[in-house]
Amino acid sequence: MSETAKAAGSGDFVSNLGRIYSIYTGGFFGFVIVLAILEQMGVPNVYIGYGFVFLTIAVYAVIGILSRTGEAGEYYVAGRRVPAFYNGMATGADWMSAASFVGMAGSLFLLGYDGLAFVLGWTGGYVLVAILIAPFLRKFGAYTVPDFFAARFGGNFPRFLAVIVLIACSFTYVTAQIFGTGLIAQRFLGMDFTVAVYVGLIGILLCSMLGGMKAVTWTQVAQYIVLIVAYLVPVVILSAKKYGIPLPQLTYGQAIADITALEQQMVRQGLATVASLKPHTAPFVNYSPLNYFALILCLMVGTASLPHVLMRYFTTPSVREARQSVAWSLFFIFLLYFTAPAYAAFSKLEVYSLIAKGTKLTDLPTWIFTYGKLGLVTICGKAAESVQVVVANCGAIANHPGLLRHQELGINADAIVLSTPEIAGLPYVIAGLVAAGGLAAALSTADGLLLAIANALSHDIYYKMIDTKAPTQRRLIVSRVFLLVVAVAAAYTASTRPADILAMVAWAFSLAAAGIFPALVLGVWWKRANGPGCIAGMIVGFGLCLLYLVVSRYFPGYGVTYLGMSALFNPVTGAPIVDVAKAMAAPNAMDGWVTLAHPLASKVGWFGVNNISSALFALPAGFLTIIVVSLMTRRPSQELYDLIDQIRRPRGGVMMEDKDAAVVH
Amino acid sequence: MQDGGDRYWSRTSGLMWTMFVLWLIFSFGVHFFVKELNQFQFLGFPVGFYMAAQGSLVAFVVMLFVFAWRQDAIDRDEGVAEDE
Numbered sequence: 001m002s003e004t005a006k007a008a009g010s011g012d013f014v015s016n017l018g019r020i021y022s023i024y025t026g027g028f029f030g031f032v033i034v035l036a037i038l039e040q041m042g043v044p045n046v047y048i049g050y051g052f053v054f055l056t057i058a059v060y061a062v063i064g065i066l067s068r069t070g071e072a073g074e075y076y077v078a079g080r081r082v083p084a085f086y087n088g089m090a091t092g093a094d095w096m097s098a099a100s101f102v103g104m105a106g107s108l109f110l111l112g113y114d115g116l117a118f119v120l121g122w123t124g125g126y127v128l129v130a131i132l133i134a135p136f137l138r139k140f141g142a143y144t145v146p147d148f149f150a151a152r153f154g155g156n157f158p159r160f161l162a163v164i165v166l167i168a169c170s171f172t173y174v175t176a177q178i179f180g181t182g183l184i185a186q187r188f189l190g191m192d193f194t195v196a197v198y199v200g201l202i203g204i205l206l207c208s209m210l211g212g213m214k215a216v217t218w219t220q221v222a223q224y225i226v227l228i229v230a231y232l233v234p235v236v237i238l239s240a241k242k243y244g245i246p247l248p249q250l251t252y253g254q255a256i257a258d259i260t261a262l263e264q265q266m267v268r269q270g271l272a273t274v275a276s277l278k279p280h281t282a283p284f285v286n287y288s289p290l291n292y293f294a295l296i297l298c299l300m301v302g303t304a305s306l307p308h309v310l311m312r313y314f315t316t317p318s319v320r321e322a323r324q325s326v327a328w329s330l331f332f333i334f335l336l337y338f339t340a341p342a343y344a345a346f347s348k349l350e351v352y353s354l355i356a357k358g359t360k361l362t363d364l365p366t367w368i369f370t371y372g373k374l375g376l377v378t379i380c381g382k383a384a385e386s387v388q389v390v391v392a393n394c395g396a397i398a399n400h401p402g403l404l405r406h407q408e409l410g411i412n413a414d415a416i417v418l419s420t421p422e423i424a425g426l427p428y429v430i431a432g433l434v435a436a437g438g439l440a441a442a443l444s445t446a447d448g449l450l451l452a453i454a455n456a457l458s459h460d461i462y463y464k465m466i467d468t469k470a471p472t473q474r475r476l477i478v479s480r481v482f483l484l485v486v487a488v489a490a491a492y493t494a495s496t497r498p499a500d501i502l503a504m505v506a507w508a509f510s511l512a513a514a515g516i517f518p519a520l521v522l523g524v525w526w527k528r529a530n531g532p533g534c535i536a537g538m539i540v541g542f543g544l545c546l547l548y549l550v551v552s553r554y555f556p557g558y559g560v561t562y563l564g565m566s567a568l569f570n571p572v573t574g575a576p577i578v579d580v581a582k583a584m585a586a587p588n589a590m591d592g593w594v595t596l597a598h599p600l601a602s603k604v605g606w607f608g609v610n611n612i613s614s615a616l617f618a619l620p621a622g623f624l625t626i627i628v629v630s631l632m633t634r635r636p637s638q639e640l641y642d643l644i645d646q647i648r649r650p651r652g653g654v655m656m657e658d659k660d661a662a663v664v665h
Numbered sequence: 666m667q668d669g670g671d672r673y674w675s676r677t678s679g680l681m682w683t684m685f686v687l688w689l690i691f692s693f694g695v696h697f698f699v700k701e702l703n704q705f706q707f708l709g710f711p712v713g714f715y716m717a718a719q720g721s722l723v724a725f726v727v728m729l730f731v732f733a734w735r736q737d738a739i740d741r742d743e744g745v746a747e748d749e
């Protein structure tokens with residue numbers, strides 16, 4: 001195909017987006033109905049599951065292959081032709097990960113009000129993206145976030161630091177997405193976990209390798225549609241069944257009132273203890289107010305700093321559309337996040353009803369064992385694998401009444417969304433739909449992250465720092481090689497089921513916030529910020545954040561001895577959660593790289609701040625360092641002042657055309 | 666963080682600070698009073714819970730559409746909007 005034909009072809013595609021995605025959405029609903037009919041006709045569940053998973057992945061792959069490209073502008077920023085509305089959908093899919101889809105409602109189930117810190121933190125950050133960052137990055141016209149650091153702060157060292165932060169926060173994140181695809185495929189297709197991980201890997205590569213950002217954009221739009229339908233359908237059905245109105249977001253107020261009533265009833269019946277039961281709507285029973293608000297801040301600022309999100313706003317046709325596109329992004333994300341608390345409330349209501357009606361251990365519903373076998377449901381302290389196991393374990397407890405009791409039932413956050421269709425007794429086709437949605441969420445986020453990492457390595461490290469004369473064709477080959485290498489490395493890491501890496505995902509937000517946010521914001525909003533200030537601020541902010549995370553988690557004894565850390569506090573009683581003096585007297589006190597079983601691991605810190613919120617210290621440190629060091633060193637050149645003026649004004653097209661140096665320092 | 670005499674940038678910064686203060690209120694301010702607000706009910710929800718689960722989210726979405734619209738108006742007023 002000639003260059004003009006290609007351009008015309010994609011112009012045609014862009015002008016027909018509405019029609020194409022309407023047909024796609026209609027086709028998806030039709031497909032769900034066909035599978036529902038097949039289920040009624042007696043087709044076994046496992047084939048329904050395969051149908052969902054393979055057909056959706058095949059559609060994404062077809063979009064990915066049709067969007068192949070050989071042009072750098074298409075590969076890195078989708079030709080800057082993505083309309084605000086569709087970029088909003090793509091950002092929604094890019095943003096909402098396996099954790100949002102599978103884990104968020106579960107966290108709200110377990111944490112009640114305090115879990116809402118995640119809902120607030122993962123939405124409000126977009127306000128910062130829109131008012132402080134995205135329009136200016138779009139005007140600048142970079143291919144990657146580190147591009148901006150190089151142009152604004154002069155040279156490749158700031159670029160290199162930005163790449164380090166980018167990889168630090170993105171790699172653990174992408175590993176968790178691939179782990180998520182493995183978990184879902186294992187559960188719904190009965191595949192071996194390792195095989196499932198590599199099947200997920202192929203799905204991811206088919207979407208991204210040939211077409212880069214262009215292909216990822218159009219598959220993410222398709223994935224958004226699948227994931228939002230899959231998230232809403234089960235809970236809409238539950239709401240309609242329970243309260244007669246298919247608007248769960250409105251009716252779950254009633255569900256919460258019912259939960260509160262059941263909480264009191266269970267305690268009266270002796271089926272729950274006051275100690276085990278944390279009232280769903282009571283604030284600050286899991287996090288102290290300081291930790292609750294610190295977590296909101298870190299998640300929000302982290303959102304506004306994660307490169308795989310920011311780079312989505314490079315793809316809009318104009319600065320104006322970049323702003324609108326942030327608004328659409330948040331709208332599409334909002335649709336899922338304001339439904340998640342409803343999901344949590346409805347499934348909690350089902351589970352509490354089960355307990356309150358006095359269910360015998362011999363009469364437990366089958367979903368308990370389905371998820372018990374995966375280790376996601378425990379009863380009386382052990383995985384609920386079968387009736388015999390549960391009865392035996394509970395029988396070992398003195399005076400056990402033989403009934404399911406609240407304090408003995410443990411549900412993993414990941415089980416809630418996946419199991420709700422079964423808990424509520426819905427047909428299997430709904431469970432298959434949920435699996436397809438979870439896969440879409442995991443695959444789309446993995447694509448965005450992989451692209452961010454591979455582009456940083458190929459564009460920033462290889463092209464801008466090693467071989468600045470590389471022809472486009474070679475650059476794109478290098479990009480694809482990096483994409484493949486990073487994807488395989490992430491899949492391999494995921495296949496080893498690394499508990500530590502998965503726990504580190506939550507760190508990504510603090511790391512991104514501390515490493516990127518101060519330099520990015522001051523770079524646009526304070527002309528006096530200069531290169532040395534940026535370098536010092538990134539090192540101090542990112543370094544402090546990393547230090548706090550690693551020391552409090554892996555070297556807690558050193559934290560207590562050398563960094564003045566003390567025990568975190570119980571949010572309800574205010575008492576220390578660990579006796580530091582006693583733990584420090586133990587022989588293992590000064591061990592390094594300790595496991596979570598170590599008495600001090602993740603239980604010490606400064607001012608009682610959890611390590612997940614470490615940017616609370618690192619952010620102010622980063623801002624302050626940039627300001628102080630900038631004021632102590634030379635002011636930026638007049639050319640740079642002019643560059644910033646241009647960044648601030650929408651008129652005049654992108655400033656950093658490909659193949660040109662952005663600005664002469 | 667001001668450019669002396671630059672009207673476009675001072676109006677842009679003004680809008681940014683307005684949105685920033687609203688962001689502070691809906692991210693943190695309202696939720697400082699969760700216990701007090703929980704004594705009231707809205708659609709069956711305790712109001713403090715409702716604000717964190719839905720109220721603030723709705724505010725963020727509305728804020729962003731208003732921001733895009735207002736900033737565009739400033740761009741046009743000051744003659745720095747992009748060509749259509």
